[in-house]
Amino acid sequence: MYISNYRRRSKAVFLVFFIFLLLCVGRLLFILFFRSSYLSSLAKKQHNQFVELEPRRGTIYDCNLKAQAFNLSMDSLYAEPNTIKGRDKEEVIDKLLPILGTGRDYLKDRIYRKKSFIWLARKLPPEKSAAIKALRLKGLGFMKETKRIYPNSYLASHVIGFSGMDNVGLAGAEKDFDGYLKGTAGWAVFLRDARQNKLDIWEKMVLPVDGMDLVLTIDEVIQYIAERELDKVFRDFHAKGASIVVMDPHTGRILAMASRPSYDLNNYSSADSAHMRNRAICDLFEPGSVFKIVTASAALEEKKITEEDKIFCENGSYRVGGHILHDHRPHGILSFREVIEESSNIGTVKVAQLLGPDIVYQYLRAFGFGSKLGIDISGEISGMIKQPRAWSKTSISAIPIGQEVGVTALQLASAISVIANGGQLMKPYIVDSIRDRQGRVIKQNKPVLIRKVISVDTAMRIKKILTGVVEVGTGRLAKVPGFSAAGKTGTAQKLEPNGAYSHNKFVASFIGFAPAEDPLLAIVVTVDEPRPYYFGGVVAAPVFQKVAADAIRYIKGNEIPARGMAQ
Secondary structure, X not given: OHHHHHHHHHHHHHHHHHHHHHHHHHHHHHHHHHHHHHHHHHHHHHHEEEEEEOOOOOOEEOOOOOEEEEEEEEEEEEEOHHHOOHHHHHHHHHHHHHHHOOOXXXXXXXXXXXXXXXXXXXXXXXXXXHHHHHHOOOOXXXXXXXXXXXXXXXXXXXXXXXXXXXXXXXXXXXXXXXXXXXXXXXXXXXXXXXXXXXXXXXXEEEOOEOOOEEEEOOOHHHHHHHHHHHHHHHHHOOOOEEEEEEEOOOOOEEEEEEEEOOXXXXXXXXXXXXXXXXXXXXXXXXXXXXXXXXHHHHHHHOOOOOOOOEEEOHHHEEEEOOEEEEOOOOOOEEEHHHHHHOOOHHHHHHHHHHHOHHHXXXXXXXXXXXXXXXXXXXOXXXXXXXXXXXXXXXXXXXXXXXXXXXXXXXXXXXHHHHHHHOOEEEOOEOEEEEEOOOOOEEEEOOOOEEEEOOOHHHHHHHHHHHHHHHHOOOOHHHOEOOEOOEEEEEEEEEEOOOOOEEEEEEEEEEEEEEOOOOOOEEEEEEEEOOOOOOOHHHHOHHHHHHHHHHXXXXXXXXXXXXXXXXX
């Protein structure tokens, strides 16, 4: 009886163990065939760490290879919430709060997430990184990332632009040439130990490809001189806005370009979006009397008049198509040279009437107005020029003196360069070259002739007239000590919302080049709504004088090529 019971119990135990063994085998088979890939990937996640390897973003240089934008290596803080014990999470938050300066809700939201990786703070200053490392908090780690640094802060901000937290270009040259600058990211798989600590052993790796370097035509010193004077006129005359363009008239290279208001590239996130606008290429305005250089050039080129021909300026009041045209002060009989020197509206309009609408329009287009010039940064607009069939009876008295048209400062810089260089319209450009890490030139920009506009003889004759504008005419405040200069003043009434011309809102401008006999620089200055004075000869001409004087001395005194070419 006892033996029989023992055998039954033995069989029962054996049966239980056998069934358990079958279940284990079944479970193992299930795992092998249905869960192996999942568990394998889970193991890899626990013992392998995928890390993206950031490429070096290319440096932006001025024409003399002085860095204007570059990347510095910084620590970025991350957390591994799944490894932080519940009771330790609040301690981590409390200790990080005074260092990071973020809100408690922000940190709490991230620390309590069920994730194995999450960013807490990107690209920390060295002092904050050191303070957090000293805490030795579990579940936190640092990863090296690079941050874009702009050493000159506000300088050339509208040209250079900025890149975001992930080193992607968002504005200016940073955005337009992002494809060259950003490079290609790499990656690596690093091994981790049982405590999830990263080992300096990698399983697989693809190295990043660093970005190309960008060399601008901008000269840091000339840019500084231009912005220093633009700041002064913007502040002293309580202006709404201002812009300046400094160009090599022979090549189209932009040596300086600036707008006001401006913004700090290192703190772009807090800047007003309106301050980021590059006014030199995207602001449309009526140019006023600076436009008379086109009418004067057309008249001489078409042999409709000579410099000494006399024009009766109607003593300051002239009727055209039912509209009364006035000069800023009455004139009687003036030579054509004096008409331009004294900026007589009536004298200029009488010359335009000799030419007729079709010829005036032809030369406006030839000088580059009404179309994009093709500068190599985005934002340029074409301006506005009406075709003759759209002209009213009074357009012939408005367009030749810079009304009923819309232009940009860049277009004016290119137009005055036509006079300075002997009659050629050059394509403006602001990027000299693109280079690799070894300094090899991948792409080189060179001067491009758009078209021949006027003859060398006509350009020389207009140059002499514009020299007179500075010597004895309305541009006397543009005289450059030690050098000759040529230019033209402009004072344009702005349009009110109802379409009428304002009597208290003006754009003051000056366009010119120096030295007059062998120009090194063409400069355009525009000041939007200056107060209390608003005449171009009073507001803008002195800016030209100071920029030209210092920039020419810099060029002549520092053994760099006269045309501002990169070394």
